Amino acid sequence: MHFGRFDYAAFLTFFAYAAGSVIVPVSLVELAHELGFSLEDGGMTAGGALQIGRTVPMVLAMLLVGFIAGRWGNRSTLGSSVLLMSAGIALCSIAPTYGILFCALVLAGFGEGVIEGLATPFVKDLHPREPGRYINLTHSFWSVGVLATVLLSGGLLSLGVSWRILTAVIALIACTAAALILIPAKDGAHAVIHQPLSPKTIWVQALQILKFPHFWRYYAAMFLAGGGEFCLTFWSASHIRLNFEASAWAGGVGVACFALAMVIGRMASGYFIPQNGLRKLIFIAAILGTLVCVLLPLSPNIWVFDALLFLAGLATAPFWPSIQSYAAHNTPNLDSTMLLILLSCAGVPGCGVFTYLMGALGNQSGSLTHAFYLVPAAYLLIALLIGFERSKD
Template sequence: MKIKLTVLDFSVIAALLSYAASATVTPICLLAMAAELNFNLSASGGIEGMRSILIFASLFSGGFLASRVGKVRSLAGGLFGLSAGYAVYAAAPSYAAVLGASVLIGASCGILEGLINPLVQDLHSEDSGRYLNITNAAWSAGVLSTVLIAGELLTFGISWRLIMGFLSFFSLAAALFLTAVRKKEPRTQGLPPAKVIRLYIDCIRSKRFWVFCFMMLLAGGAEGAFTFWSASYIQIHFASLPRMGGIGTACFAAGMLTMRLISGIFVPQHKLRKMIFLSAAAGFVIAALIPFIHSQTLFFPALFASGVAIACFWPSIQSYAVYKIPHFDSTSAFILMSCAGIPGFGLVPFSMGIIGDMAGLEKSFLLIPPIFAVLAFTVIIEKSR
């Protein structure tokens, strides 16, 4: 079937661009921020850990908000909050203020994380795997543009505070766009809070659903590791400028962007499981080689290949789970699976920061190959069930 994007799909893309920037602008600005505000690698990982904790905490509210005011209005509110968080970031006088901004950004991103993919599922329920991969390519595009532009600006001496200020303005514009097109949202019946809770419980009671949640935990950990630490690793390990750190993370994002578009165009719903398994197997091999690459020229293609391997995990696991367990409410299932993936996205970078302080950032990348191996094994277990 031909891909047909609606105005709501484009508003989702704008929201994902802003959301993606929240995950990557801190890593690319990290060394400049740490030098100005005086904090170390463990504290740096704590910024992402705090953001992820708040995303996790606010995810559960998505189902109640969507039932009360609709997904589009809820997403617009999340973007308004994200804009405010970036503004606090830009004016932060200390590390404590940065953590405060992370709290506001994390709470807002939890709403975005919980409701963006369910909205795409509502719009394209018959072929959601393809549309989820295509729209989620905007996440990778956001990562790509953020690290390239921010890395270039930092190299030319532009303050990281101005970068945060621009992202605040962009998030505000995306929120206004969503508000303008809110009437295009498919009509759904509002549910009382008790019904929303019952839908959550239905998912939680399923043993098979927990297998998909575990897969999301591993997928989030693998993606978070490369997204957060690639730029700093390049700057520290290869003694490079912020520009090169941005280019390295951009290579990873470009790999994700490329594979998500390919998956959306060519991979049908019933082939999602096979794609997830092959990607995990390839990711294990690539990640196992990365700590032993001592040439910056070779490191960039390795990051691109890592992005290709990781690209399909987040949208495809969610779509595959709803496809295999169709009696679940898709919004509840997507939110709860994101609740599993977000801790991995935050805790793995945090753990790598601790290992980096103790044994060097190079050693911390040895944490990634086992994640791919366990994910591939879990896909096999899910099939056997």
């Protein structure tokens, strides 16, 4: 495997994107107390709604990103979106009220939507041979960002460091990633040359994909994969702190177990699994994930819960990048960039919808425990959708 400057820029982009996404859930208890929607007093729905505020603009951005990138190119569009995400995260760090925080997340969401839509095809275009390996490896830096953020922020929050300072640091990291992408490359550098496309051409490409019947199978699988993954990422720390009466550090360690397993799973998938092994990988991971996640609500203590989170992370790791790469491999006559963008338009709403549902169910029952059953249900459906798909090997 060979890497260039834009590969490293993509790694840092996923790191910053992940850090900005998880700093809110990891510090949700402190943030909720400071901004006036205590989770213990029925504020779980408000907490889950923050992800909806991020998800809606992400989806809107992804619906438009194909046209924007067709005009300005993947690199310029991606770099500008990372800069926009940085601005939204920076605004979060100074938000005085819940409403301002919500609006800041909306702004960050527009940038994240473009990142979600373009980062994967950006990497795929850098490596047209065996793209699945590079995509899995690049996506592992999402998990690296989650791991580093939850461990550091959990420890620092326990020491009394403000969540605002941590958020500002993440905004600075995102700004650095934007600079790496936007600085022009030298002639012959490891980068993709942009060929402008007309809006009509892009629209025709999208319609071809939407008319392809199997696309909707992949779309549903991505929706479920995003929902299951982000439920575990968003709510695990709060569940540990509320259900086991643990510290912010303990909540961070729990999410770190999940994130570490995601790093291992994605790096291993990228290194060891060839393109024609993706369907089997997704199916096996979905079955194992279902079996493990069914046990999460039954955990008698924090140690068992953390161990199950680790196993759940190993199972969850391949879903997002592998489903996208598998779909592109199985539809060679469709435009891969538009296909990956449209599939991201499924995964991101899955994140928001499932996160909100878990919060709403937690409010109704007074605990997040039974809401965790949403995750194995999603994984079982992924196994059914992909396991019986005919792969183009």
